[in-house]
Amino acid sequence: xxxxxxxxxxxxxxxxxxxxxxxxxxxxxxxxxxxxxxxxxxxxxxxxxxxxxxxxxxxxxxxxxxxxxxxxxxxxxxxxxxxxxxxxxxxxxxxxxxxxxxxxxxxxxxxxxxxxxxxxxxxxxxxxxxxxxxxxxxxxxxxxxxxxxxxxxxxxxxxxxxxxxxxxxxxxxxxxxxxxxxxxxxxxxxxxxxxxxxxxxxxxxxxxxxxxxxxxxxxxxxxxxxxxxxxxxxxxxxxxxxxxxxxxxxxxxxxxxxxxxxxx
Numbered sequence: 001x002x003x004x005x006x007x008x009x010x011x012x013x014x015x016x017x018x019x020x021x022x023x024x025x026x027x028x029x030x031x032x033x034x035x036x037x038x039x040x041x042x043x044x045x046x047x048x049x050x051x052x053x054x055x056x057x058x059x060x061x062x063x064x065x066x067x068x069x070x071x072x073x074x075x076x077x078x079x080x081x082x083x084x085x086x087x088x089x090x091x092x093x094x095x096x097x098x099x100x101x102x103x104x105x106x107x108x109x110x111x112x113x114x115x116x117x118x119x120x121x122x123x124x125x126x127x128x129x130x131x132x133x134x135x136x137x138x139x140x141x142x143x144x145x146x147x148x149x150x151x152x153x154x155x156x157x158x159x160x161x162x163x164x165x166x167x168x169x170x171x172x173x174x175x176x177x178x179x180x181x182x183x184x185x186x187x188x189x190x191x192x193x194x195x196x197x198x199x200x201x202x203x204x205x206x207x208x209x210x211x212x213x214x215x216x217x218x219x220x221x222x223x224x225x226x227x228x229x230x231x232x233x234x235x236x237x238x239x240x241x242x243x244x245x246x247x248x249x250x251x252x253x254x255x256x257x258x259x260x261x262x263x264x
Contacts, residue, residue, distance in 0.1 A: 001246035007219045008239070010249040018256040022140060025213045025234060026147065033148045038181075038209030041144050042202075042225075045155040045166065047217040047240045049137045049175070053087035054130040055122060060087075060094070063117045072110035075100060089241040091115050123158075123190065125165030133173050134240070136259035145176040150183070150209055154201055156194040158187040183208070195224055202228040219247035226250065 002010050016024070025041065032039035046052050063069060064076050078100050088094055091114060095102050102111035121127050145151055153175075157166050163186055170177040170184070177184065185205075187197050202225040205211060213234040216222040219242060226235040236254040 001248055002219075003244050003246050004219075004242060007247050007249060011219075011237075011253055012249070012251045013237070013253050013255045016254065018258060019261050021234070021236060021254045021256050022259060022261055025236075026143065028212045028234070029144060029147050029149045032210045032212060039147075039149045040152060040205060040209040040211045041141075041149050042152045042154050042205060042211060042214040043141065044216045044218070044221070044238070045153060045157065047089075047242070048215055048238045049134055049141070049153075050131040050169070051134055051240070052131050053241075054084050054132060055127050056087045056091075056094075056118065057082070057084040058130050059118050059121045059127060060091075060114070062121075063114050066117070069110070069113070072107075072113065075107050075110035075114070089243055091118055093241075124161050125163075125168075128162070128165035128169050131169055133175075134238075134259060136261065138173055138175060140259040140261065141175055145179070145181060148181075149212070150181040151176050152205055152208065153177075153182075153184045154198060154205070155184075155186055156197065158190040158192075161190060162186065194218070195220055199224045199228060206230070217242050218245070219250070220245050222253070223247050223250050226253070 029039040029041065043049050060079065060082060064079055069076055078098050086094060086097060088097065092102065095111060100107050102108060141151060153170065155166065166186065167177065167184065176182045185201055198221045206229065211229050211233045213236055214225055214229060215236045215238055216225065217238040217240050219237065222235055222237055229235065234254050236256060239255055239257045
């Protein structure tokens, strides 16, 4: 089992550039369609189709300026220069980047407070307005849909707290949604384990048609779903940010960092 950079180092990736991977997905969608079958393409949302760093940034800015944080002046001072680009996967990553030790005084209590403040807001409908599509994502997904693919959004977001915001953001940014060949799958409850949820959902998705490709930024989820999908499925790792949850090394995995077909 390997974590983040070590997983990337150990995983066997296909030797293809981003545009070549995306072109291959389109080619296979066309081929499956010509065979009279329904091509299916699966997408995660956070840090895959959407860049959520601004969401975390705005929440932290709100925490920094909140009256209750005046008692955490040392931590607030260290975060004053925070920029959206500084946001990583978790607050722990941000604290590490700013060289703030959350285990020692005076930062230990402030970290706990900031984490609760962030968690209560990040996993909600209200702050998703700050999310922006990953570069090229909207155009690529639209192209897949126009070619006849069924688009499945498979996310660890949950129905009670995040369904309305998720639907609104997909619709606002013109991703195919509320259409015949689109499906949004969220966790029915917040505290269901993502790995268990996505593995079971992958088995269900296999019944929708022929799964051409699956896009995911979390190594543990990607590898688990790859074991469920057909050997012909392109399992694509989105090299953005991911958690520190360990995962077995992958084999035959594709890798991209954006969805842009051609750079001008």
